[in-house]
Amino acid sequence: MTDVAQHELSPLDKKITDAFPQHTVRKDLVGDIKGNAVVPTYVLEFLLSQFATTTDALSIESGVKRVQEILAQHYVHRDEATLIQSKIREKGHYRIIDKVQVTLNERLDRYEASFSNLNIRQVVVDPEIVKKNEKLLVTGIWCICRIGYAYTGEKDEVPWRLDSLKPVQMATDDVHNFIEGRKSFSTEEWIDLLMQSIGFNPELFSDRAKLLLLVRMIPFVERNFNVIELGPKGTGKSHIYSEFSPHGMLISGGEISVAKLFVNNATGRVGLVGFWDTVAFDEFAGRSKKAGKELVDIMKNYMANKTFSRGVEQIPGEASLVFVGNTDHDVPTMLKHSDLFEALPPQYHDPAFLDRIHAYIPGWEFEQIRSEMFTDGYGFVVDYLAEVLHNLRDLDYSDRFNPYFELSSSLSTRDKDGIRKTFSGLMKLIYPSGEASAEQIEPLLRLAIEGRKRVKDQLCRMDATMTPVDFAYTKVGAEMPIAVKTFEEIDYPKLYWRQHTDDDESEKAIPEGVLPEAEEQQTINTEKDPSTAQPTLPTMERKQALAKPREVTLEENDRGWSYNKLFGPYVAGAKYLELTDPYIRVSHQMRNLAEFLEMVRNNADPHQPVHVHLITKEDGDVYRAKQQLEMFAQLKHNYAQMGIELTFAFDDTIHDRELRTDTGWKISLGRGLDIFQRYSDKDWLNPETRIQQMRRVKSCTFIYRRDDDALTEQKM
Template sequence: MTDKLRDYFDEMVVYKDLKNNNFFSSLGLPAFLRDYLLKMFSDDFGNFDVDEVSAFVKKFIPKKEDWMSIKNKIIYENESVQILTKISVDINIKTGEISFAIPDFGVTEKETLIEPAIWDVYKEDLINTGETWGIIKLGYRPPDDTVKPKIPGKIKLTGFKNFRPYTVDVEYFKEMRSNFETDEWIDILLGAIDYNADGYETKLQKLTMLTRLLPFVEKRINLIELAPKGTGKSYVFGHISKNGLLTDGGKVTRSKMFYDANRRKPGYICGPDYVAIDEVKLVNFGDENEMRSILQGYLEYGTFNSNGYNGESDAGVVFLGNIKEENMDEYGYMLGELPTLFQETALLDRIHGFVKGWDIPRMNDGLKLTGWALNSEYFCSILHELRNDMSYRAIVEKIVEVPKHADTRDTEAIKRLATAYLKLLFPNVRNEFDVDKMEFRDYCLTPAMKMRRIIKLQQGMIDSEYKNKDVPCLMVRE
């Protein structure tokens, strides 16, 4: 299959040696940056010059502790510095001033500026909701005490190169899917997110792992996953895609998640494709009643009002937590160790599906990929673009039959999950006649109903109103 993959995807394939190559793991780079470097520096056989890569990383991808040195070069040595990082831009409504933040280095909008002439050159790349990755060139505007009001010193942006090293042709990606059997395609998807398909014992393990990608490919999919430690939750949601956001637990308040009135800045939810809240058992949600109220509205409609600020987003919300072995039972109550926020049926009802993380094996050497695979940055850019393709949902509407009196939330959840599975596993379908009905049932519709059923079972253990209520049985039209 390797030859087929390289033949059909050519420039979008890189050699990943995650089992034996400690060089990249020592750098601590996310997968999309690692694959960017592999593509830039590797030859046709996957070999690269370590010194050459090291020099690039040292020059363009500094660590947080290097920021003081960077400031010294910019401010006191009057040098320009270029770094590859993520940047967010803001325009001050009152003054019209344009500023930017570099979140990975703790640089805020108050410390920066983009001069109008520079803005005119780079605004097409920089006007983007949330954060944008790129190589930014930084300089310094010194303070001026001779005028009133005094002009403070600020770091200024003097150049920008967008971080999209590959041409993302979604239509080509769709067409190429037709050259692979479904089992082959499943293995390709696993390789794209750094996993060795041969390291899994069952197809169920493979498909459960790929379920984590549903929020990558479909707007506003809300999931909860409980899994044993070491199954790679944080890696998938935090290192594979530049378009997602993984919070590291701690405190996730209304202002952090939705809108910070003091800073007048939208929260986590605005910008990324998904927000994954890690270690949810340990998260402090602040005022839980307040958080539950705004979260329920957002999970349902994708809109929110916080301190007078009306916001909206397409980001899905994923709740990640560990679970003890004795609690790994969908027919038993699994949410008892979670914050009380989750022990309320109205909130649970707005979570589309439950991922049984214990069906995913713990990370081991056999799961580390060594071989040719789709470039992670390219792959996740494709998934990001597919989020805007409404044709798949139209196909699902045409081929799925809903029983009378079916619960609307259940039906919507199942259809949304099935649509995401369809995009992920069968992106080549263009209309309902392209769909293999049996494969759609087995790989898309049935898994979606199973994920929703677990939510229903957990609701029944909280409130007797939901007890013994099953999800509607959606069928594939013949």
């Protein structure tokens, strides 16, 4: 058996293939069969779906061989065009895989096809084929064709004949089964399934990175969604628009004519926006690029009103517009000297044009694509998923947050439209039934607000007449609004708002009772060797003196927090701690516990052992419960060598999270130890794996108070 066939199913892969047995494929097979065929992924997966949609190793192996044979025999390479033409002539007919485009020959009143790689033209096409596949008339589509040859010697004759044509895309609506299958997955599992479907290994992406990747998919599921992504090279900005869907069109170079995009007034022929779900402009950035005023004006009108004109007639369009390009500078440089749209051509660096953008994807947050980022797991056959998303465009989920949240009244109509369209798209992707709880909806709404805020805040920098608005939402029944900030605003507050000066105080206030950053790095107690201690280093007594009753709130997406900053002064010198956290089960939660134990050790008396007792819940799954016990045993063994005695007990009735110490402190932990947003902990080059302060945090509150009934180990 070959390496291609050998593959061990993960629990997620098994669930995927059980729920969607006819519509999934192993994603690494595409790379194995592609070779040097310059053909979109959806074409290859269409072929794989015919022969290798299975988990049986032998069937996969034979299916892959069959697809490879089909490509070898029927895919037309440009340098072999003459050879294929000869085969057609000698055999009388031959089946090929090529990109086909059709034009109307008005002089002869017939449709004629041209074949991109086969390099033949004027092949007569049956009008019925054109009626069923109108995209043939625009930019062409990939097809499996049977080409015939019949030479009679008549003048101006074209001997080629198109006997049959089958577009490489699905034609069935399977939305109902798609929605039913979704019920078998948790939110995290479903997002991972979508990640694997577009070819990525979800384990190497944080929760936020996954959601941002899904925003790239919204144009395929939401009508008239206008989105821009600017960022460094090599982050895969345009990949999904060229490889993912037969309903998308990628325009290379970013420059296009009015006639090709909207309508040719000379012939009356409608352009790309009349036929495609998504029209993406690659390499859209570039200060030296030109664009005619007429094109920009028509694009403004289309983006705002969803129509374009053909003479006196107004034609509706449903295509979403995507603009992707490379930035020339990093974020702080752009904010210091210009704005986040600075890389755009002058004609598009226009507030009136940019105000019609619904969301700005921060391309600088994506890592450069590496080979290990691609998955070998199972995902949807992309043309199946693309067809489902195409049909989901008929639904509108823009109001599904209304029962739970209200947008700020200061938002303009365009601001609200941008937020609602982004939110609707994310809902269709993640909760295609339209049903979700307030807790599930809130992160999607926040991301939608952030995407539009990034646009509007830059417009306020560019145009002084623009009025800043309050990008916030309020929970229904609550009084206090919840503000949403972009990550650039959080990370570079002095640069983000131009009214700030270099003299402004931009550092986050350090709560009383928390070690300053400089001292946080010196957490290992130097009492091991008093002769080496420096007067400037914090002593145990100084750290304990910083511990005071208080309340500390972490803002969503903030940085700069660590366990030492939150707990260091309160655990300093403790010999016994009791940690109650119901969710210490899976690997990232165990990593949190390990980092907590390290923090305890660094703040303890080096000459005294420390006992940490954990009260948590046992995992309800038998297999995962076994893994949970194994990880506890490993932690207990590893940290015993550092003077930490770890014990634990299960209690399925607990809910609240708290930390108590024998030095008299009781700390209420809003989220327990799970304060950090997920990140790619598989990448050891990622500084977030080693430095807690580099990680984004979740919104939560810590309440510190003295415990009159102080713990002692003997009481337990």
